[in-house]
Amino acid sequence: MAADRVLEIDRLGRKYPDVPRFIILKLDLLRRGARLTSRALDAVQNDEYRFGPMLIFFKNGGSKKTDRSNPGSMLLRDGTTAPVSFEEYFEDPYRVDYTSGKFILYDGRVRVDEVDFTPRPKYYGHLTTSGIPMESIASARAQRLIICAYRHCHLWDTGDQCKYCAFFTDLKASRPAFDTPLRRGVDPEDIYETVREVLKEPGRISEIYLTAGMDYRGEHFFDEEVERYIRILQAIGRNFKGRFSSQIMAPAYSKAQLTRLYRETGLTSYCPNIEVWDERLFGWICPGKNKWPGRKEWIKRTLDAVDIFGKGNVYTQVVAGVELARPHGFKTVDAALRSNLEACEFFAKRGVIFLSTVWRMNPASALAGQKNPPLEYIIRLSKGLYDIRKAYGLSSDNDDYKHCGNHADADLERID
Amino acid sequence: MGHNKRTAVLTAGIVSLLKDKSAIKVAGTLNADGSPYIAANDSLSTLDGQTLILSEALEKSVSNRNLVRGIWFDKPVSFHVARGDEAYYIQAKVYRCLIAGKLFEQMLLRKRAEEGADADISLVWEFIPVSVEEVSAKVLRKEQEARHPYFDRHLDRASIRTANN
Incomplete structure (x- = not known):
């Protein structure tokens, strides 16, 4: 089986010779996840590698804390x-071992x-003046600092997630892992201090990224959230001379x-994710977004944003594969592909960058138990969006x- | 992913040359259409005496895009390193691209030490040398003359003709 699967990567590499095998491997890693052997896990328990506390999530949606990272x-x-998930619920994950000093x-x-x-x-390991662990405020990818500005999504309040x-x-499980209360909101001053500390490491970060759960409250939808983002971005901006x-x-x-x-603020780019393009499926899969503010308005506002941020500085993305989810999703990958390519063309004509990320079925989600998208489908989709x-x-x-790092279709731009 | 593990040994002389900032260092890569592209890159060095390393200043430089193509589609790269009478030609495989981590930081700090605190790099590449040839003018002439003793010897040269001609 395993040998067949590598051969499948090789087969698809030959079928799509202009898609690098690294990118095909990444797509498959995102679909299938990876698990570290005990040796590999031992090798990351140090200041060079250990990230957040290791929480194990199971197929039944349960989780447990461990003493490892x-x-x-x-x-x-x-x-x-490749932002690979190392969770236990993947059925057929890749394996990472550690031998002769290499993973x-x-x-x-x-x-x-x-x-x-x-x-x-x-x-990591530093505290803000108010005693908050900085790694609970911001995480990092290769060169991106990711700040979660508000740890609650109000769509869950009404079952509209x-x-x-x-x-x-996983917030409840995360709490004891950080040994400190995790509040929904984050003090902008703590974020300011965290960014200031991040910048002491040479060449570590070249972009700051903010995300949060949706908060639609306010006189107009999202007013409270926008106020929060402005306060946070202004606090971050005190670290820089101008736009960052x-x-x-x-x-x-x-x-x-x-x-x-x-x-x-000093913000340069904006990304309101459409998640699913097809109108019927959007209503089914994203019921909250279909209310706040609704699909038609979501699209209109995404296009309007180009007038403010400029062509190529407004993004939107789909969760590739979720449009194939049972029972209402597309019956064929060709139909799913047509829908997503149509969306990309629609947005590209209007200066919006339309990206894909790979759907990873999570056991705590409403679509638990479904299959990940086929590898060949997401290869075709990545290449199609890029083109x-x-x-x-x-x-x-x-x-x-x-x-x-979520978007294989963007990775393909490296040789342009 | 199909990289060739065959390596060539970097002698102490080449290592010394690679670590000399005053040496001439040129990287040769292949464009998408297969045509060659060359660019000077004085960051070319070796840290471990076995692999080659260089930093690229720009994500969208021709060299950098060609190096991405090199690692994606298994295209070779070559280097010319020279100092005075010494010169070497190195063929290599693109092994790794670094965008964070200790080596990345080391190369960045080296650049900043040379050019000031505002200097920057885009990424760092590691290469596995697969062949090394000495290509100094002296060595090349000696090799050629051993096999083709009458090439490139115009008879009017002082070392060939007699003084009374």
Whole structure:
């Protein structure tokens, strides 16, 4: 079986010769996850590699705390970031072992390649003045600092959360791991101090990324959330002389809200994710977004954002594969592909970068128990999205392999 | 991912040359259409005496894009390193691209030590040498003359003709 699977990667590599095998491997890693052997896990329990506390999540949605740490995102030899999940619930994960001072990736018993992990940032282990662990405020990928500005999604309050989503279901388990209370909101001053500390490490970060659960409260939808982001971005901005490379992944704000965000802060890029393009499936999979503010308005606001942030600085993405989910999803990958490529063309024509990320079925989500998307489908999708964006002269600079790593279609831009 | 593990030994002389900032260092890569591209890169060095390493200043330089193509599609790279009468030609495989970590930071700090605190690098590449040839003018002439003694010897040269001609 394992040997067949590597051969499947080789077979698809031959079938799609202009898609590098590193990218095909990344896509498969994102689908299938990876598990570290005991030796490999031992080798990351040090200041070079250990990231957050290791929580084990099981197929039944349960979790347990451990006294060990997981490493950060996997790095392939070509510099590709693969934000691989190391959770227990993957049925057929890759395996990472540690031998002769190197991390080696295996598919079953077959050696695939040498890999590495994103180094542990030096600000980890530091506390803010108010005593908050900085790693609870911000995490890091290869060159991106990820700040979670609000640890609650109000779509869960009414059961309107996106059906693939399990954000914040691990918050309770995370609390004892950090040995400090994790509040929903984060004090902007703590974020300011964390960024200031991050910048002491030479060459570690080249973009700051903000995300959070959706908070639609306010006189107009999202007013409270926008106020929060402005306060946080202004606090972060005290570390810089002017505008700084940054992105927020956030709901679709009104033009007035976006204008304030752009004018009152140093923000450079905005990413309201559509998640699923097909109208019928959007209503089923993203019921909350279909209410706040609704699909049509979501799209309109995404396009409006180009007037403020400029062509190529507004992004949106789909969770590739979720459009195939049972029982209402597309019946064939060709239909799913047509839908996503149509969406990419629609947005690209209007200066918006449309990206894909790979759906990883999470047992705490409403779509638990479903199958991951086929590898060949996401290879075709990645190549198709890349080709369309290239034709429109778009370059995913804020979501490239250094800054994000979720998007294989953006990785393909490295040789352009 | 198909990289060739065959390596060539870097002698002490080449290591010394690679570590000399005043040496001439040129990297040769292949463009998408197969045509050659060369660029000077004085960051080329070796840290462990076995592999080669260099930093690229720009993500979108021709060299950097060609190196990405090199590791993705198994295209060779070559280097020319020279100082005075010494010169070497090194063929290599692109082994690894580093965008974070100890080596990345080391190369960045080296650049900043040379060019000031605002200097920057985009990424760092590691290479496995697969062949090394000495290509100094003296060695090349000696090799050629051993096999082709009458090439490149115009008869009007002082070392060939007699003084009374």
